[in-house]
Amino acid sequence: MDEMKMDRNASRRARGRPRAWDDKSSQNTIKSLDRAMAVFEHLSTQSGVSLSALSEQLGESTATLYRILFTLETRGLVEFDQAQQLWHIGPGAFIIGARFLRRTSLVERARPVLRKLMEETGETANLGVEKSSNVLFVSQVETHANIRAFFPPGTLSPLHASGIGKALLAFMEEAQCDRILKRSSLERFTEHTLCDPAALKDDLEKIRARGYSIDGEEKNLGMRCIAAPVFDNYGEVVAGLSVSGPTSRVSADKIDALAASVKEAAKALTTALGGEVTQPRT
Structure with a gap:
């Protein structure tokens, strides 16, 4: 009987990880x-x-x-x-x-939301998640306009110089945000990039208060992005939705209207994921 029990235990371990699966030492590399x-x-x-x-x-x-x-x-x-x-x-x-990407329902559920957002705003709609202190773009619906933003799936972009990145930073747990900022170089890409930690934190507070972020030529001159967070059923931010385009079309006077569309789209995707929009922390 004991031998049979040992065999069953060994079989269960063999299906996943060995007994010392949590050992991260070099001997397992x-x-x-x-x-x-x-x-x-x-x-x-x-x-x-x-x-x-x-x-x-x-x-x-x-x-x-x-x-x-x-x-x-x-x-x-x-x-x-x-x-x-x-x-x-x-x-x-x-x-x-x-x-x-097929493993998760996030991309699948986001497609109709992105398509509707693009049609409503006339600008490219993007979906991104946090990956290794960067934004990983996982889906996009491009505008039909000749001049457009292009972030193909798989593209990585620094969190601090991205609309989606700043939306993720603003609504993630404060301790996680601090850890990411502490190990980030906050590289300067343009004269508008927020490279000073204090200035970036101040911007994140504004993002939490209004519910959306703005990348105002912080990564690429002549391009502007407006993004909002997406939450899961635990109330944790898991993704960001955005529209992006040239500043000639995504002009300052259109930010409020575009932001309303982006926030509504992010709320729709949050609902589709069974989540609930988290109230900004104070």
């Missing part, structure tokens, strides 16, 4: 795989990079990098442009990413 993933992640931030440049950026030998890239290439995760002699992220990465 496959170093070669970890190195390959570091190369893969770095390459995903580039628009195309040569082997020699990648070697300089990562401090790895070209021989080691080539073996890693060749292995990833066989899986379709990276690809090589023979004409330009540049390495790029491959279609296999998109396929895996798309499978991840």
Whole structure:
């Protein structure tokens, strides 16, 4: 009987993680795989990079990098442009990413909300979540206008210089917000970027009070974004919705009207997720 009980316990552990699954020590890390993933992640931030440049950026030998890239290439995760002699992220990465997006109902439920928001405002509608102290854009419905904002799914943007990012920061738990800001460099992208922690915190207070954020050319000159938070059934901010476009169309006199549409869309998505809009903390 005891042996049968031990066998059942072993079987249950084998289905998920081993007994010491919470051990984060190096003995549980496959170093070669970890190195390959570091190369893969770095390459995903580039628009195309040569082997020699990648070697300089990562401090790895070209021989080691080539073996890693060749292995990833066989899986379709990276690809090589023979004409330009540049390495790029491959279609296999998109396929895996798309499978991840299908795992959650957030993107699926957001699509009709984004489409309606774009049609109502005439501007590109975006959905983003927090990922490793950045905004990860996971869905977008583009405007039909010739000049438009473009954040394809998978794009990462710093929280402090993004409408969605600031909406997330403003409504997340204060301790979490402080941790993120403490380890963030608050890089300057334009003369309008909020790089001073005190100025950024002051802006976050204003965002909480009015329920929406404004990226006023803080990442890209000539572009403005208005965003609002989306909450889950625990009242925690899980995403942000935004509209973005050139300042010639998303002008200062249109902010109030656009903000009302964005807030209504964020509220609709919150409801679709079974959530409830959280009252701003004071």
